[in-house]
Amino acid sequence: MTSNVVLTTGLALILIGMWGLLTHRNILRIIIAFSVMGTGTHIMTVAIGYVTNGTAPIIDRALNLSEAPVRAVDPIPSALVVTAIVIGLAVTAVMLAYAIRLYQSKKTLSIDAFTESKW
Amino acid sequence: MMRRIFAVLSVAFFGLIFSSLAINYTERQSLRPLAASYVKLVPQDLGAPNVITGILLTYRAFDTLGEVAVLFMAAAAVGLLLGKSGQGRRHSPSKISDRAKSSSEIVQSGAQILVPLIGIFAAYIIMNGHRSAGGGFQGGAVIASSVLLLVLASARYQIDLEFFSVTESAAGVFFVLTGIAGLIFAGGFLDSRVLPLGQFGAFISAGAIPFLSVLLGIKVGCELSVIIDRFRA
Amino acid sequence: MAEMIGSVLILLGAIFHFSAGLGIFRMPDVYTRMQAGTKASTLGNLLVLLGLGFFHPDWSLKLLLLIGFVLVTNPVSSHALARAAYLIGIPMTRETQVDVLRGARKRRRETT
Numbered sequence: 088m089t090s091n092v093v094l095t096t097g098l099a100l101i102l103i104g105m106w107g108l109l110t111h112r113n114i115l116r117i118i119i120a121f122s123v124m125g126t127g128t129h130i131m132t133v134a135i136g137y138v139t140n141g142t143a144p145i146i147d148r149a150l151n152l153s154e155a156p157v158r159a160v161d162p163i164p165s166a167l168v169v170t171a172i173v174i175g176l177a178v179t180a181v182m183l184a185y186a187i188r189l190y191q192s193k194k195t196l197s198i199d200a201f202t203e204s205k206w
Numbered sequence: 207m208m209r210r211i212f213a214v215l216s217v218a219f220f221g222l223i224f225s226s227l228a229i230n231y232t233e234r235q236s237l238r239p240l241a242a243s244y245v246k247l248v249p250q251d252l253g254a255p256n257v258i259t260g261i262l263l264t265y266r267a268f269d270t271l272g273e274v275a276v277l278f279m280a281a282a283a284v285g286l287l288l289g290k291s292g293q294g295r296r297h298s299p300s301k302i303s304d305r306a307k308s309s310s311e312i313v314q315s316g317a318q319i320l321v322p323l324i325g326i327f328a329a330y331i332i333m334n335g336h337r338s339a340g341g342g343f344q345g346g347a348v349i350a351s352s353v354l355l356l357v358l359a360s361a362r363y364q365i366d367l368e369f370f371s372v373t374e375s376a377a378g379v380f381f382v383l384t385g386i387a388g389l390i391f392a393g394g395f396l397d398s399r400v401l402p403l404g405q406f407g408a409f410i411s412a413g414a415i416p417f418l419s420v421l422l423g424i425k426v427g428c429e430l431s432v433i434i435d436r437f438r439a
Numbered sequence: 440m441a442e443m444i445g446s447v448l449i450l451l452g453a454i455f456h457f458s459a460g461l462g463i464f465r466m467p468d469v470y471t472r473m474q475a476g477t478k479a480s481t482l483g484n485l486l487v488l489l490g491l492g493f494f495h496p497d498w499s500l501k502l503l504l505l506i507g508f509v510l511v512t513n514p515v516s517s518h519a520l521a522r523a524a525y526l527i528g529i530p531m532t533r534e535t536q537v538d539v540l541r542g543a544r545k546r547r548r549e550t551t
Contacts, residue, residue, distance in 0.1 A: 090233050098224040102217055109213035136241075139233045144245055145338055146255040146407075155249070155257075161234075161241045162257045166266065169258065170273045173343045173426060177280035180433045184287040187437075310522055316515035323508075358519055 090137035097134055100127025112197045114186045118179065125175045129168045136161030253403035254336040254412035260398075262341065263418050267385070267396035273343075274378065274425060281429045288436040308361045317359030324352040332423035336412040342419040346426025353431040357438065365435050374428035377421045384414055384421070441493045448490030455483035467532045469524050477517035484509050 104124030111117055137160055142149050144159040186196070193200050237245065248260035262270050332345030356363050388397035398418065404411030462475025485506055492502045525540055 088233075091228070091231065094231055095228050098228055102221055102224065105220060106213065106217050109216065110210070135231075137233055138237055139235055143339070144257040146249050146257075147338060152249055156237065156242045156245050159237065159245045159257070161237055162244060162261055163241055166258045166261045169262065169341065170270065170343055173347055173430075174273060174276055174280075176347065176430070177277050177433065180437075181280050181283045181287075184284045184436070188287055309519065313515055313519045316511060319511065320515075 090134045093134040093137075094131055097127045097129075097131030100124070100130065103127070112199055114189065114196050114198055117198070118182045118186065121182065122175070122179055125171075129171060129175075132164045132168050132171075136164035249406065252398060252412055252415070253406050254415055255407050256336050256338060256340075258339075259335045259341045259415060259419070260412070263415050263422075264396065264398045267398075267418075270422070271381070271385070271396070274381070274422070277426060277429050278378075281433050284433050284436050309359055314359050317355050321352050321355055324348060324355065328352065328423070328427070332419055333409075333416065335419040336415045337407060337409075340419075342422025343426055345419075345423040347430060349423065349427030350430030350434060353427075354434050357435065365431065367432065367435070370428045370432050374425050374432070377425040377428070381418065381421045381425070384418060388414070441496075445490040445493030448486050448493065452483040452486030452490060455479050455486060459483060467534075469529050470521055470531060470535075473517050473521050473524075477513055481509060481513045484513075 101124050104120045104122075104127055107120030107123065108117055111120065138158075141158055141160040144150075144155070144162040144165070146152055146155060150158060189201065190196055236242075244261055244265065245257055248254055248257045248265075252260045252264055254260040328345045328348035331340040331348060332342060333340075335341035335345070353365065357365070384400070385396035387400050389395050392399040396418075398413040398415045401414045401417065403413055410416065456479070459476050459479035462479060463472050466472040466475050488502050488506050488509075492499050522540070526544060528544065531538075
């Protein structure tokens with residue numbers, strides 16, 4: 088039940104980010120929509136690995152060595168998401184650098200002003 | 207108008223696909239076979255209580271090396287887009303008078319309290335990667351946040367770009383050298399059993415995993431700090 | 440009984456977080472948005488952590504340290520943002536009456 092709620096939240100965040108990406112004209116709002124979409128993807132990926140009544144896959148007081156294969160949560164999606172979050176930060180930094188250079192060239196932040204790549 | 211219709215249609219289309227995913231999803235009752243084998247193998251073969259760090263730094267370590275390469279590419283892209291030539295960076299500090307660009311007292315006092323705490327916390331996260339939740343990537347991001355606070359708090363703090371670049375490259379080189387040592391002395395590239403496994407759950411244990419965590423934390427921290435520094439005016 | 444108090448506190452914290460988001464959406468200019476966002480979300484954070492302390496009493500010391508950390512960092516960061524926004528010249532709405540930093544833009548331009 089919990090992972091259903093978390094999965095739906097993640098998918099809803101992806102849809103909200105996609106809507107913001109396609110609708111706004113200001114470059115910074117588009118970058119924020121990308122970030123929201125990325126967060127939604129991370130939440131969805133972690134939610135898929137849930138096992139009912141499971142706990143974190145770390146052997147400590149809460150999880151013995153012998154009962155680990157039965158009660159632990161899937162570690163692989165968590166491992167993927169751990170690096171994905173830091174990579175998302177770096178990609179957002181690249182997008183912001185692009186926004187700065189675009190603003191310096193045309194003094195406006197609306198993407199309607201940049202029509203060189205349109206056919 | 208057409209743009210708006212197109213946006214609505216594509217979001218509705220994805221909404222349909224996602225709703226079918228969400229409706230047909232049932233929680234698993236037991237682990238998948240690959241995950242069960244990882245949860246059994248990591249404490250037993252590698253001696254690391256944290257299964258996720260064991261996966262990231264031994265069984266899927268090549269992917270981690272690829273992620274490090276992606277981070278390097280992002281840092282290079284930001285450097286290309288926002289970097290000034292050597293002449294621009296040399297001349298600007300002398301023109302800024304101290305009063306104009308200094309931050310307020312609140313930020314300076316806050317930075318005086320917070321930067322040591324953040325540094326200790328980052329070191330704790332990195333060193334405990336193999337025992338409880340943590341690891342190299344997370345600790346590196348926290349190091350970069352402390353550098354960001356320093357940059358915001360004092361106007362005259364210029365980070366030493368040479369030092370950060372050399373440190374980051376050296377950490378990357380040692381990472382690959384440890385991998386090659388794994389190829390010679392143990393099972394394969396980036397196998398963490400080159401160093402002795404030690405006692406389960408001790409501070410220095412689990413082979414080369416703490417060493418690799420430290421190198422990863424240094425590399426990621428320096429890279430993100432350089433990215434943050436490029437955004438200065 | 441303790442769980443009931445904890446649940447009520449967490450619900451109050453969630454309400455404050457929602458009001459922070461609503462404030463960011465509806466306020467007229469940058470400064471009022473930042474004020475709404477920071478104050479309400481810091482209080483929401485505090486209430487959620489306090490409610491969690493009722494569920495797990497042996498985590499109390501760690502949660503108190505977390506609350507202290509949030510109380511130090513959130514206002515400092517929003518202060519830095521608001522000050523930077525004023526100094527680069529972002530306009531305020533017309534209803535603003537008190538302007539503590541009134542001469543700061545001119546002083547900054549004189550000394551640069």
